[in-house]
Amino acid sequence: xxxxIQSPRHEVTEMxxxxxxxxxxxxxxxxxxxxxxTMMRGLELLIYFxxxxxxxxxxxxxxxxxxKMPNASFSTLKIQPSEPRDSAVYFCASSLxxxxxxxxxxxxxxxxxL
Amino acid sequence: DAKTTQPTSMDCAEGRAANLPCNHSTISGNExxxxxxxxxxxxxxxxxxxxxxxxxNEMASLIITEDRKSSTLILPHATxxxxxxxxxxxxxxxxxxxxxxxxxxxxxx
Numbered sequence: 001x002x003x004x005i006q007s008p009r010h011e012v013t014e015m016x017x018x019x020x021x022x023x024x025x026x027x028x029x030x031x032x033x034x035x036x037x038t039m040m041r042g043l044e045l046l047i048y049f050x051x052x053x054x055x056x057x058x059x060x061x062x063x064x065x066x067x068k069m070p071n072a073s074f075s076t077l078k079i080q081p082s083e084p085r086d087s088a089v090y091f092c093a094s095s096l097x098x099x100x101x102x103x104x105x106x107x108x109x110x111x112x113x114l
Numbered sequence: 115d116a117k118t119t120q121p122t123s124m125d126c127a128e129g130r131a132a133n134l135p136c137n138h139s140t141i142s143g144n145e146x147x148x149x150x151x152x153x154x155x156x157x158x159x160x161x162x163x164x165x166x167x168x169x170x171n172e173m174a175s176l177i178i179t180e181d182r183k184s185s186t187l188i189l190p191h192a193t194x195x196x197x198x199x200x201x202x203x204x205x206x207x208x209x210x211x212x213x214x215x216x217x218x219x220x221x222x223x
Contacts, residue, residue: 004157033210043158043201043213056210091157095209100146103211105157 004106006092012112018080021109024073025094033093033103034067034077043091049075082113118202123218126196132189134217136202139183145206147178149187151198152216158201161187192221 005024033048047057052069069075093103119137126132148163169176175188201216
């Protein structure tokens, strides 16, 4: 299995531009999580899905952030418009249904907003 | 989920056992203790988890005290590749993982 796949691995953009981050979870996993990591705030959950349905988006910072999961094998996290404070590493993770199941993390997307 | 307390950093000599402590004094009966690690510039990696019994797998051992208020992750023979930030996480019914600051373990040659 290829594991959780994220793209792009690195993104540099200018303030005000739209940014789209992509994630392919491990096949058969029905939970998908988006986390963000910064030096100041550490690793924090943004949103998670179960069977393609958003369950908890309380960690999404503001309306500029949106996430979708159109099917079981693909999710996007969009920032529009982007701001310098959005610069961070964004991780996607997936897991199976069983409550104490392990979460598997992707390699992350390193975003820099100038 | 209960809060955890870990030392900010630790050093360990290569080939020796690394013992990483974690305090979780407010843990409740149905909460598990999880350990993840994050090697620089990579995504977090699952290591091990347990409820109240000691656990061992190919990566590490987890020792949980009888009162469950603290635990220790043991890497039996640390290598340079074990240098990473180690996160102790207490997780109950919540689906998400709540990461603290973790312990930066540096394995020295």
